[in-house]
Amino acid sequence: NKRHNLTSQLWYMYHYAGQDIxxxxxxxxxxxxxxxxxxALCSFLENNRHTVDLEGKxxxxxxxxxGLVTIVASLLGAAVTATDLPDVLSNLRANVMRNTRGRCRHTPRMEVLSWGYDLERTHPSSVYRYDYVLAADVVYHHDYLDELLATMKHFCGPDTTLIWANKVRFKTDLTFTDNFTKTFNTSLLVEDGEMKIFMATSRETRQRRNDSL
Ligand SMILES: C[S@@+](CC[C@H](N)C(=O)[O-])C[C@H]1O[C@@H](n2cnc3c(N)ncnc32)[C@H](O)[C@@H]1O
Structure with missing residues (x-):
């Protein structure tokens, strides 16, 4: 694969979108x-630019x-906001800045975002509108799977496409996948053993969402 371990065990080199990362x-x-x-998601985005055109999105x-997915999406021309928990943010920010500075039209942003139910207050959907929401391996053994689904639903507006890549490993992953397919209109873009990449859009029409706000 494109992962090369360098001298120290904590530094890895990747190559996507024509750049060393x-x-x-x-x-x-x-x-x-x-x-x-x-x-898997970086390879998909790099090789399927017609299906998922991130330029200017x-x-x-x-x-x-x-931050690898954010870096690759930024190199492919997107204006990306990378989010994670507070303790992850400094390493995320350093990786993203090191690999995008001077290389991307849109400077990526990094923000703390904890999955939850109260996002309409902190991130009103009238303001926080995205063309794409990306998520890689966010489903594994943790206690916030319902909050994660609520977060995906919150940010997946009528004009948003959600792309979720995950290695489906445990029974709880299958339960999440089941709930995910019930919540969104979904299609499976990639299935490679346990690795799956789903594309999803909201089941709510623009009118219904406006009525409920
Ligand atoms: C398994 S890691 C995957 C990281 C990266 N997407 C990748 O594929 O290499 C899951 C990520 O979700 C974040 N995460 C876990 N629980 C979260 C929560 N409740 N709110 C926000 N982010 C969370 C973790 O900090 C971590 O970065």
Whole structure:
């Protein structure tokens, strides 16, 4: 694959969108190491620019971790907001800035975003509108799967396309997948063993969303 370990075990080199990308991993949290769905999603975005044209698009990444997906989306021309929990943000920011400075038309933004139910107050959907929401390996053993689905639903407006890549490993992952397909109109873009990439759009029409706000 495109992952090359450099002298220290915490630095890895990747190559996407015609650029070398140097990523620092940190061992103190889940989010600071690279997960397989990030690589699958980067390859998909790089190789399917007609299906998912990110040029000039507003993109939100949930659970951005090391920042590789945000970097690749930025290199492909998107205006990206990378989000994650507070303890992940400094490593995320350093990786994103190191690899996008002077290389991208739109400077990526990094923000703390904790998945939850209260997002209409902190991130009103009339203001926070995205063309794409990206998420890689955000489903694994944790207690916030319902909050994650609520967050995806919140940011997936009538004009948004959500792209979720995940290695489906556990029974709880299948339950989430089930709820995900019930919540959104979905199609499976990639299925490679346990690795799946879904594309999803809102079931709510613009009119129904306006009525409920
Ligand atoms: C398994 S890692 C995947 C990281 C990255 N997307 C990748 O594929 O390499 C899951 C990410 O979700 C973030 N995360 C976990 N729980 C979260 C929550 N409740 N709110 C926001 N982010 C969360 C973690 O900090 C971590 O960065």
């Amino acid at each position: 140097l990523i620092h991993e940190s061992i103190d949290s889940y989010g600071a190491v690279m997960w397989p769905a990030a690589l 507003e993109v939100l990444e949930l659970g951005a971790g090391t």
